[in-house]
Amino acid sequence: MASPNISFDSIPSSLRKPGKYFEFNTKLAVRTLPGNLQKVLAIGQRLASGSQPALEPVDVFSDEQAAQLFGRGSYAHLMARAAITANPYLQLTMIAVDDAAAGVAATGTVTLGGPATSAGVVSLYVGASRVDVAVASGDAAATVATALKAALDKQTDLPVTASVAAAVVTLTARHKGAAGNGIKLKAVSSAAGVTAAVVAMANGAADPDLAPALAAVVGGGHHIVVSPFADQTALTAVRSHLEFVSGPMEQRGAIGTFGWPGTLAAGTTLAGQINSGRITGAWHRGSARLPCEIAAGYAAVLASEEDPARPLNTLEIKGLDVTGLTDRPSRTEQENALYNGLTPLEIGPGDRVQIVRAISTYTKDPQGVDDVALLDITTIRTLDYVRRACRERIALRFPREKLSERTPDKVRSELLDVLYKLEELEIVEAVEANKDGLIVERDSQDANRLDAKIPVDVVNGLHVFAGRIDLLL
Structure with missing residues (x-):
């Protein structure tokens, strides 16, 4: 008990000993909105040479640390490198998985022809990495192959290992699984008489299950999952994880990213199979990078923008390769991607790889009707932040509140204050116009519960400007 307008947490009303008693009330101290630092979680395969056990999350701060934790050339190592290259100040957590027991490693070959009739260089591209071998006039094909194998052995960060038999160099993915089929190979020879015929990586099968890793970090509070x-299969597991942690009971809003270097048709088909407002896929056709590297770099750039409503158009993803002219999507293809749940990347001025417009894979509602409610990934990020701001304000102001006839008005006042502050930062808009729709009332069935309806008009991105120029003579 206390006076009508003042309540105490620590000073009892039954005191009889004379004195002057004061307690500190910190419930009104915070009047601002919460920060929005973005934590990224990346899942990747590890090698036995790594020191970090599988299914144990660990914070990663550098390329070299990732190499030690997960093994050089592991997918986890390459993902960490891509993420940190794109955003050196990233809050990155990684969790490793082992190869599937039934997995099969992808293989490819480089067959050398000779002998060389002039000096030159044979260059083999493994993904975006180049391995060079000097060729002397008169070198036999087997000699060049042996030298190439030795050069590959020195490149310990490559996602492949090499073996040689006569003039054939066989490359084997360090990890088992279908992901190894995506390792790009290309060979170029400047030595006359020397040829290098490449057979692409293939026959990899059975990627590991992501569900155990996702279950291990369900309480981690990560904002972006790579x-x-x-x-x-993998993206459905990620979708289920995101829907659970972001739901109204857990309330740890998060989004997921994936990378797509393949065709537009296959990419939009995949996006349609996922159809999630919380998953966004970066399309970088013809990239020499693995999908996991594209996804990690994309996620790192998303995390660099703490304003949830601000568009991500034109942001550069550092570290991604500049694709050839024939692989760069046309305007029509970009429009098609944006209508079908795929985020296109393009090569901007200065040969920088940039985001065209970051959208989710959600294109249709449960009835199969076209729905743009969650088109831009900024929309769900904004809703997550608004929920967080409202939730934290209520938790701070009313940690031990009684529910009386006065309580709904007090709660509504705090929620309205949060919305006005969000409007000041241009995260939501039209608060005054919609404030009559802000309702806080007692529940009809539970005497200890308050219900609220909070109208939120999120600020949209300025993606399109159209002007008409009238000629006057």
């Missing part, structure tokens, strides 16, 4: 694989 999928190492771009297939329906």
